[in-house]
Amino acid sequence: MEFKVNCGIWGAMFGVPVIVADNFLKLATGGQIKVLLYLLRYSGKMCSTEDISANTGVSPEEAEEAVLFWQQANVLSPQTSGAPAPVPSLMAQPSQSVEATAPAPVQKSAEPAPDHKTNLSGQEIAAIMADSQDIRELFKITESILGGLKNSQMNSIIWMYDHLGLKKEVIITLISYCASIEKTNTAYVEKIASVWAENDINTMAAAQDEIQRMSASRDYISGIMRAFEMTRRPTTKQAELVQQWKNAGFSVELIRYAYEKTIERIDKLNFDYINKILLSWRDSGFTSVKDVQNAEIDYKKKKNSSSNGSNSTDIEEYKSVINKFLY
Structure with missing residues (x-):
């Protein structure tokens, strides 16, 4: 299903940083998204936690925590002109002496x-x-x-x-x-x-890139687990093979077809066997299920056309070709 957004019917609009849509739709909570949208809508206006709470439905404490979250994520810039004004901190200080002086950051160790x-x-x-x-x-x-x-x-x-x-x-x-x-x-x-x-x-930037990579890897593994009807996570060795398949560009659909061929041949899930099939298909130039199915149809036609007068050479040639994508 495809969707097209018609912005014209909405009248006045405001911008949302691209980083939010690209990296935080999964990571941020619903309350944090609400607070951000409210602050972006009223960019440049002083907003109290009570204002945010009244207009978003989150508690004042949640509003403050959400603002802090977006500030630490570098989405909101507290001291930058034109950015949403920071909400006054309501955090209780550990002692009166701390309130009187600017807190010093923890010294980071140079040791390994x-x-x-x-x-x-x-x-x-x-x-x-x-x-x-x-x-x-x-x-x-x-x-x-x-x-x-x-x-x-x-x-x-x-x-x-x-x-x-x-x-x-x-x-x-x-x-x-x-x-x-x-x-x-x-x-x-x-x-x-x-x-x-x-x-x-x-x-x-590096953390968000790594999370995107990790998310893609998790989605790929989940697709493999569904394809193989697995109820547990892959072992370390199996996960290494899955990562090799991902790096090689094998689609989950093609891997599923290799799994079906494996079940037909040995009646059990065997990652090494599936891997041999996939490598054979790749060596034969097959990159999709359609490629493999077309090759199977061609080989079956060849076998049928030569069945009446085939010689040993024809049979050996057929076995050699068919083995490329069954073993």
């Missing part, structure tokens, strides 16, 4: 990232929060995404920021992505964070 986290106590975490506005904001935004934070999650955020050296907006983007796929356990988040740090994925 450790392979484990330091298990900070609640008192130690509170001290870090008192010294770092970045950490306070990270906790607040993460809480708006995941709900109340456990000690292990706060430790994880500090580790990603302080020891891995990931930027605030990158950590927020990572946590938002993990929430969108419902995989928010600290071990999973930290595994991706470590890979990002190792591969210098530490800007919004």
Whole structure:
């Protein structure tokens, strides 16, 4: 089904940053999208959390957290002329002394990232929060995404920021992505964070590109699982083959057809067998199911036309050709 938008009937319009449509439709919550649209509609106007709440239906606390989310994602620029005005912060400060002075960011370590986290106590975490506005904001935004934070999650955020050296907006983007796929356990988040740090994925652009790649890979694997009627995730070895098929440009439709051929021949799911079929088809120049089906029809016609007077040479030639896309 296709749709065409007719903007003329709407009268006055306002712009939405392309980055929102490209990268945040899955990652942002409905409330965050509502707040952003309201602020974009009234760009340049001072907006309080009460204004936003009254016009979007989200609570004042959710409105503040949403603004902070978009600021950290570099969609809203708090101090830029013409951008939506920042909502006054309602965040409670840890102490009076912190309010009186500008908070200093946590000093990022120049040492290589450790392979484990330091298990900070609640008192130690509170001290870090008192010294770092970045950490306070990270906790607040993460809480708006995941709900109340456990000690292990706060430790994880500090580790990603302080020891891995990931930027605030990158950590927020990572946590938002993990929430969108419902995989928010600290071990999973930290595994991706470590890979990002190792591969210098530490800007919004790089993080968004990586999320697009990861999303495409997940969609491809999900398509393969449906094609193979699998009820569990592929093993490590199977996942490696799936990634090879994706890199080679094999469509899910073609892989499904190879799976059907495998079931016909050996009556079970066998990734190695399917892989041999796919490689044989590629070597024969077949890039679609239609290519394979046309080749099968041609070979069957050839066999039927020569069935009355075929010699051993014809039979061997046929076997050789047919084996290219059955084994």
